[in-house]
Amino acid sequence: MVGHVATLVLADRQALRARADELLQLLVGHAAELHDDQWVAIEALVADRRRALVVQRTGWGKSAVYFIATALLRAGGAGPTVIVSPLLALMRNQIAAARRAGVRAVTINSTNVQDWTATFAAVKRGEVDVLLVSPERLNNPEFRDHVLPELAATCGLLVVDEAHCISDWGHDFRPDYRRIRTFLEELPAGTPVIATTATAPSRVVDDVADVLGMTAGVDDVLVLRGSLDRESLHLGVVELKSEAERLAWLAERLGTLPGSGIIYTLTVAATTDVADYLRARGFEVASYSGRSADEDRLAAEEALLENRVRAVVATSALGMGFDKPDLGFVMHFGAPPSPVAYYQQVGRAGRGVARAEVILMPGAEDQAI
Numbered sequence: 001m002v003g004h005v006a007t008l009v010l011a012d013r014q015a016l017r018a019r020a021d022e023l024l025q026l027l028v029g030h031a032a033e034l035h036d037d038q039w040v041a042i043e044a045l046v047a048d049r050r051r052a053l054v055v056q057r058t059g060w061g062k063s064a065v066y067f068i069a070t071a072l073l074r075a076g077g078a079g080p081t082v083i084v085s086p087l088l089a090l091m092r093n094q095i096a097a098a099r100r101a102g103v104r105a106v107t108i109n110s111t112n113v114q115d116w117t118a119t120f121a122a123v124k125r126g127e128v129d130v131l132l133v134s135p136e137r138l139n140n141p142e143f144r145d146h147v148l149p150e151l152a153a154t155c156g157l158l159v160v161d162e163a164h165c166i167s168d169w170g171h172d173f174r175p176d177y178r179r180i181r182t183f184l185e186e187l188p189a190g191t192p193v194i195a196t197t198a199t200a201p202s203r204v205v206d207d208v209a210d211v212l213g214m215t216a217g218v219d220d221v222l223v224l225r226g227s228l229d230r231e232s233l234h235l236g237v238v239e240l241k242s243e244a245e246r247l248a249w250l251a252e253r254l255g256t257l258p259g260s261g262i263i264y265t266l267t268v269a270a271t272t273d274v275a276d277y278l279r280a281r282g283f284e285v286a287s288y289s290g291r292s293a294d295e296d297r298l299a300a301e302e303a304l305l306e307n308r309v310r311a312v313v314a315t316s317a318l319g320m321g322f323d324k325p326d327l328g329f330v331m332h333f334g335a336p337p338s339p340v341a342y343y344q345q346v347g348r349a350g351r352g353v354a355r356a357e358v359i360l361m362p363g364a365e366d367q368a369i
Contacts, residue, residue: 013047017039027097027101038060045069046072051222055226056198056225057198059350062161067130069194070103070157071102078157082130082157084134086162106130108137120147135165136176138180164197199228205223234358235358236359246333246361250361257328258328258329260307268315271289286312289314322348326351328349
């Protein structure tokens with residue numbers, strides 16, 4: 001490609017679209033083609049260097065948009081992509097997919113401080129295509145003062161993933177996400193930016209737009225907001241009087257559900273209790289929570305991905321960022337605290353299958369929890 005990407009004529013855009021479809025096939029590992037809205041977002045970022053706010057259902061392919069855009073921008077000589085996400089530990093699937101498409105991604109977090117110097121040197125040498133950082137990292141004084149200015153100067157694309165956290169997670173994340181706005185102001189003119197989320201009512205969209213400075217110059221911002229409908233998900237509710245009845249019903253039904261899946265609980269203790277009960281009934285299951293050791297969480301994720309367990313019994317720690325297209329069911333042993341949380345969790349299922357079962361089993365203790 002010759003000249004600034006924004007000057008692309010129609011023929012160049014057609015070639016860009018063809019290359020984007022090739023990259024998608026590498027990402028997913030089989031024949032595939034971008035749907036129209038995915039291409040609209042990629043074209044806006046790569047060909048027009050615009051800012052975009054993408055509110056699309058779980059499974060729509062938001063990570064494919066920014067990884068493909070990264071590959072195309074890098075091929076055109078742009079600097080590395082910076083992805084700000086609160087879910088670095090759960091993005092292993094997306095990072096592995098990006099690697100298949102030739103996109104080299106590394107993370108900067110509190111567990112690998114000893115690698116920061118080597119990582120930044122690799123970024124400077126052009127050996128890194130994507131740098132993933134957590135929102136908290138942006139407010140770390142050393143990172144903020146010594147790393148962010150250079151990142152802003154060389155950034156080819158900024159991605160704010162799970163942008164609804166700006167609003168829904170309130171005081172815990174707001175100071176860190178405000179730093180993203182400062183980062184935005186330091187980007188060179190014409191640097192594309194994309195904010196993505198699956199669940200954002202109008203209030204949240206407005207909040208995200210304000211925090212990310214996307215309200216000014218609204219004509220330059222592409223907003224793609226799709227339907228929340230997921231035809232593959234078949235939702236049901238089972239109301240039983242006691243926990244014992246719910247456990248018995250769960251064990252009776254589990255063997256009839258398609259594929260493997262996730263059973264969500266509201267507490268860490270419940271992940272152990274439910275998993276132990278199901279094992280006693282002969283099911284191969286794993287438990288998963290924020291208190292599990294890193295190696296245990298990784299082992300549980302891999303066992304589920306490879307269908308070596310019938311289910312993983314988990315808290316919300318196994319949620320956004322986990323990607324298993326053929327996940328056959330999601331069950332809730334207790335009702336989540338909000339419709340947004342429920343939608344995020346059931347959205348793990350039914351991405352790559354025609355039908356997935358979603359069953360809610362509320363309990364009398366839910367409100368107290």
